[in-house]
Amino acid sequence: MPRASKLKLEKEKLKEIQEHFSYLISTLRDSGEIENFLYNFLSEEEKIMLAKRLVFLMMIKRGYPAPAITSALNISYETVRIHSEKLALKNEAFHKTIERLIKRQESSEFWEKMDKMVEPLLLALGAKTDMKARTKLMTPGEDWPGKA
Numbered sequence: 366m367p368r369a370s371k372l373k374l375e376k377e378k379l380k381e382i383q384e385h386f387s388y389l390i391s392t393l394r395d396s397g398e399i400e401n402f403l404y405n406f407l408s409e410e411e412k413i414m415l416a417k418r419l420v421f422l423m424m425i426k427r428g429y430p431a432p433a434i435t436s437a438l439n440i441s442y443e444t445v446r447i448h449s450e451k452l453a454l455k456n457e458a459f460h461k462t463i464e465r466l467i468k469r470q471e472s473s474e475f476w477e478k479m480d481k482m483v484e485p486l487l488l489a490l491g492a493k494t495d496m497k498a499r500t501k502l503m504t505p506g507e508d509w510p511g512k513a
Contacts, residue, residue: 425448431449
């Protein structure tokens with residue numbers, strides 16, 4: 366994962382740099398300009414890290430269990446635990462922004478694909494105590510892997 370330099374900046378200088386960065390981002394006019402800037406500005410690792418973090422936060426807010434998140438995003442349980450705790454400490458405006466992004470994605474196929482991807486794991490988790498989940502898990506459907 367990308368890391369910040371271990372050489373620390375003075376708090377005032379860091380604050381000024383962060384304000385300039387926020388201002389720069391706020392001046393970008395449309396999604397194409399934002400996408401172009403971020404594509405050229407961020408490293409591949411940073412792009413992956415930020416995308417996974419955003420989807421992770423959205424999955425937490427939608428109530429996905431930790432095992433489904435670790436499986437879907439290929440991240441560790443510890444990462445889920447740490448960032449779930451950090452999410453609880455975020456301010457109301459941050460939570461509203463994440464919820465707005467979730468609502469915007471509701472109309473797309475994104476969550477449908479995500480649900481389909483984690484369904485076998487959710488069924489397996491539910492099969493321990495839920496007879497219907499156990500039956501569905503053990504009964505091949507139309508899209509069951511290996512079904513002719």
